[in-house]
Amino acid sequence: MTLYGVPLSPFVRKVLLVANELGIPLDTIEVPPHSDDPDFRRISAMGRIPAFSDGAFELVDSSAISRYLIMQAGSDLMGGQNPRRQAQIVVRERFADDDLAPALTDVLIERVVKPVRLGQTTDESVVETALESRLPPVWDRLESLLADNGSWLVDGEFSYADFALGTHLASAELAAVMPDESSYPNIVAWHHRLQSLAAYSAMMTNTQECIERMKKNLSAQGPAA
Incomplete structure (x- = not known):
């Protein structure tokens, strides 16, 4: 594959x-x-x-x-043979991809893609706008979901939904815009649980290694003309 x-x-x-x-x-x-x-x-x-x-x-x-x-x-x-669990997982993924991902796109581009892949300077005003207006509503929703469901996002049991949203939380981790624990304790605790998973740890290692390769390639190219 x-x-x-x-x-x-x-x-x-x-x-x-x-x-x-x-x-x-x-x-x-x-x-x-x-x-x-x-x-x-x-x-x-x-x-x-x-x-x-x-x-x-x-x-x-x-x-x-x-x-x-x-x-x-x-x-x-994906929920096995339980239709309600399957449906909830689909709804969680839609929130992840339709709401959480767009709210994090600008900060990921500014703090990771531009300096690492494009050799460009981060525009921190764009990051600030996201932190002040775009991210709070999605953090509020994610905090509420975790408060209602427990340790994991569907009835407190680990599922694909946790990866579907966790991959976007990794964007916040990479861009250093993780929500504050005092305001979002359930998100931070969930993030710690994700970090304890071998699958998440391996994914982050893979990502960091890719970033380092990009940095080296960018350095080898020298400054832009």
Whole structure:
């Protein structure tokens, strides 16, 4: 199985989390969005990451790829045969991708992508705007979900939903915009539980190694003309 993308993307990280948890080895080919790599573009005509292949079977979209891996492994991460649990997991992922991800996009670009991949200076005013206006509503919602559900996001039991949202919390971790424990104790406690998981730790190691490679490549290129 082959995964195309870079773990700066929370959607690539989501697939890595699932594969790590299930013990599924993936051959990862690091390509940025809209790469001209012909194998990647054959799968992802619009240039979006991640893209995935399992032999002749090819997929785009992190949710579809994750579900494929979970079903292939016969795992209960997606809720098993419980329709209510399955539905709740889908709702949590929609919140993750439709609300949490967009709120974190600007800070991830400014604090990680621009300095690490593009060699550009962070615009801290953009970060401040996100911290003051975009992030509080999603932090409030996530805090409420955890207060209502317990240790994990669906009825207190670990599931794919925790990876679907946890991959975006990793963006906050990488960009150093984690919510404050005094205001959001349930989020911080949940984050600590995620960090204790081998799958999450391996994903963050993979991501940090990718960042270091990008920094070295950028340094080798020298200053922009």
